[in-house]
Amino acid sequence: MALYMRSGATKAAPVRISSLAVLPLENLSKDPDQEYFADGMTDELITDLAKIGSLRVISRNSVMPYKGKHKSIPEIGRELNVDAVVEGTVMRSENRVRIRAQLIEARTDRHIWAQAYEGDVRDVLKLQDQVAQAIATEIKGKLAPAEKVHLTSAKEIRPDAYEADLRGFYELHKHGAAGTFLPVGNEIEKAIKFFQQALSIDPDDALAYAGLADAYYDQSTFFRAPLEVMPKAKAAATKAIQLDESQAEAHASLGYVRLTFDWDWA
Template sequence: MRYLFEDYTFDTDRRELHRETDAVSITPQVFDLLDYLIRNRERVVSKDDLIKAIWNGRSVSDAALTTRLNAARGAIGDSGEQQRFIKTLPRKGFRFVGQVREARDVAGPNPGDAPESAPAVPDKPSIAVLPFANMSGDPEQEYFADGMVDEITTALSRFKGLFVIARNSSFTFKGKAVDIKEVGRRLGVRYVLEGAVRKASGKVRITGRLFEAATGTHIWADRFERDMTDIFALQDDVTLAVVSAIRPKLFQAELALASRRRPEDFTAYDLYLRAIQQIGPATREGLAEGLRLVQRALELDPRFAAAAALAGACHAENVVRNYAIDPRFERKEAVRLMRLALSLDDGDPDSLATAALISALMIGDCETEIEMSDRAVALNPNSYRTWNCRGWVYKIAGQPEEAIRSFERAMRISPVDLQQFTVLTGMGFALIELRRFDEAISAGKKAQRHNPCYPGPYRCLASAFAHLGRDAEAREAAARMLEIDPAFTISAWIARSQLSKTAKLMIKGFRKAGLPE
């Protein structure tokens, strides 16, 4: 087993700790201490637990234990003051609180989180677009390079003759030296595109290389350069070249269909890219900054539909995640911006899917929302976002079987997605309503391992455990959830959104688990 957190790889088989590609010196006892804390990261570990596990129950002084803990923290760039990874809970014990991903299939410090089994390669041409290197000499331009990859991936995904891996899975390889064959195996694709972006002196240059994944054979390479004002034409150039290399007979007309309606103001587009980068982790601070940036983009280009949809999603997230200071205002803004996005462009799949989910959460007009989400996946069946949103829409509409099918499709499109905890949580919620409680627990545990700081999986676990009469585990999951969301009450959760409308068994489980009314 390998555990990955930030830029560290903790290999339990080789008993090695790496920071990126560099080995970190660590004594056997400190390694065992870290191993025990990471393996038991779902709970608080007491001093007695550590002594029993590491010292076989021998008498150990507090000073000796503190010394080993400090050594463990030091090995992973932590300290007693920061406690980024190992947190001390006074009079209770210790807990590993870093976000950990597990990798089973590949030995050594490789990027990404390997799926439990490699997905099958689809019959039709399939491709993953790896993160492009930022060659601008300015780390602050990283968001721009990422944005170029995002746009090219989106454009490729609109070709219904292709199967395209979502960017979140491709981005698990960011900043790492990769084996093209291994990328293809992990993601289940036939082709891999890699490249670099240079932005300087009013120009943008993109270099790209296309590989056949099974053999690692280099089959195409080219360089594209345009003025900054022609950025969208540059993206189309790259997309058409890649498609032509894979499917020479695809028509130019299909490329026109694949191109989204672009903003008129480049600065607005730049702000939009920055906002996406901020919003990704869905923290309170990130959503606030992302909303500020995307609002500025809308001021510069009031007809920028994707920006309106993103702003609406930020407001909806604030309501659902209990971040909102004024929930009534944020709810109204979410709906207003959703409607604005649809009035500007109701043919962009991702914006349409986002609008469907906002409406499902804030309004609850099931028939309309299902029609919108179905249309979004029809427009782009390769979009992770459209399938994920469709899953939540169908869950809220009281059709959990169809919700699960959508979530499964999303996970195939993005098999090692760092945001997969949201899909797994949705699956867990749907499984509870189908009384498939054991499967809901499995989904909840996987979601919790992907992101231990996200409250949704603990809600799923608390309810599912309670339905199975596993009261101690239900209470523990409820307590963990309340640590993350201390203001949670059942009534407040019901009032936040339409998510609770078809969650009768979920809510019944909450009550059995002893969550506050």
């Protein structure tokens, strides 16, 4: 494995950052079919940074409306009420991935830190962890042992399975962004097929099970009878957690099922 980094950090007066927004990473490949990959990298970076204690990270749903928009950083900072913003780019070329990220003080639009990372697509989770760890260290100075564990535990992936996962979540998020009045089985059914494809490649893919749990739960809201799909959501979420206890999406889905279907309010 070979991972390359180039730093462009500049030293200046320290800035206290307690809240952060990760803007949608720009797809530099200019291939619209690669948007799912850039969005997936954005999601993973948000998830990683949200594991840092004392740092409030804005949700995906709040930052994705800024995709493709050309607003100033101070304006975005005011609208989201954050101290800093992360923006960056993703370039994928065959089996290589290059991620460039920069941390910007929202109020002044001053660049605090910038760095580029490059590696094999099989190591993309490690690249993401390195980006998140560098940002977190810049903000906090020193990470707690548990935070370091969270940001250094990424494993090598099966590229084809991970790609299917990202495509599945891309379809699932399109459904959410479009609202609830969609033809039955549209984006959600596509997402389910991608997650099932991932599991056919890697039967122990916790992310795919977490995606299935989300998809089945979403189906129960308007498109399928709860008795048909909620048990599937519960089973998928449980399996995801068994494979990877850190899967936040799976924990959330399991909680939704227990609250709305099992009526377990304990």
